[in-house]
Amino acid sequence: MADVIQRSLTLDDIPDLMALSKEVNWPDYNAEELTSLLTNGSFTGFTTATGQVISCAGIFQYDKVASIGAVIVSETHRGLGLARKMIDTLLRQSDQSAPVVLTATVQGRPVYEKIGFHTIGFIHTYKAQKTNPLALQMSDKIHLSPADETHLPSIEALDEKGAGTNRSSFLKKRMERASFRLIAQNEHHETIGFAFGVETPANLLIGPLAANDEQTALALIQSLISSYPGAIRLDMQEETAERLHTSLIEAGFTKTNAAHFMMIRGNEKQNDPALLYFLASQAFS
Structure with a gap:
């Protein structure tokens, strides 16, 4: 030493x-x-x-x-x-x-x-070299639009449910870093999901992504993979993987890993399991 x-x-x-x-x-x-x-x-x-x-x-x-x-x-x-x-x-x-x-x-x-x-718990990683966005069935009741700083309060609220903690400072910086930023709203103009897409030399990392239901999550994913011609990576909580696995496989993704999600000074995950959630990255959670 x-x-x-x-x-x-x-x-x-x-x-x-x-x-x-x-x-x-x-x-x-x-x-x-x-x-x-x-x-x-x-x-x-x-x-x-x-x-x-x-x-x-x-x-x-x-x-x-x-x-x-x-x-x-x-x-x-x-x-x-x-x-x-x-x-x-x-x-x-x-x-x-x-x-x-x-x-x-x-x-x-x-x-x-x-x-x-x-x-x-476990973090499931899905990757795709080439995707098939048309395999994902969409709802015409979900409206997607580019996210900006005016959407941060609603993004922070959804992310807090997914990550189990407030990350307002991080989300503002991550939004600036992201090449793609989407907000999802229902027919009543209520925010029901969001997603960031961050480009790295290896792929487009989709996350954080939070959605109230499967259709919203799939709409966000479809929009992002339709806009990006290269490789895609998703890291998600196991509860989310269980609900989206079949659709992701149909869209061209392969599950490549299930890593141990570990904790000290606590015994239970902090996130709301009802929310579909992709990590910002394995480092950021």
Whole structure:
């Protein structure tokens, strides 16, 4: 351990973090997405004696819960306990009265369990290289339009039900980051759903998405995949996956993973299971 130094990470570290992400084959983390991560959260990491970043982890503190993500350790420095030290540091920095959640990789789960995290559910990932939007049946009673800052109060209210915490500051920044922003309203002009689409080098990440019912969720998805010719990624709570799975498969998606959703300082998920919800990303929850 004498040859590594732990410190806070900043925007100046983005070139090293891009190289680290590339090493572990996380193509979503380009400079723009890393900037979003670093400006929305607090990051710690280890560097070599010469200053090269060889690990990172971030925490995103919301109103009632915090989320840990972007946990990476270079293959050259695994087995030294760096992940454990980073997570311990982030937990000390967090609100001690609030639960902390994370989506675990296969490699990370044993480390998190030793720290005290336990599984409270699963995050299902769906991907598509080519989609079939016409497979999704739409309702003519749902009106979709571009979302802007005037819609933020209703977006925040829906997101709070889906994420289990108020994330007003994060949502404003994420809206600015998103290439696609949609709001769904019913025939009475009431907001019943919203979705953001964020472009990364690997795909269009649809999320957060929140919808009161399946038809609204599918209308938002259809609009976004119709507007984007490339690969698509969705990360969602298991309750949402159960309700949308058949439609997503028909639209060209494949379920590629079901990762453990873990928590410490709490025992139950904070979200409303009746709401259909896609994560902003596995890091942000």
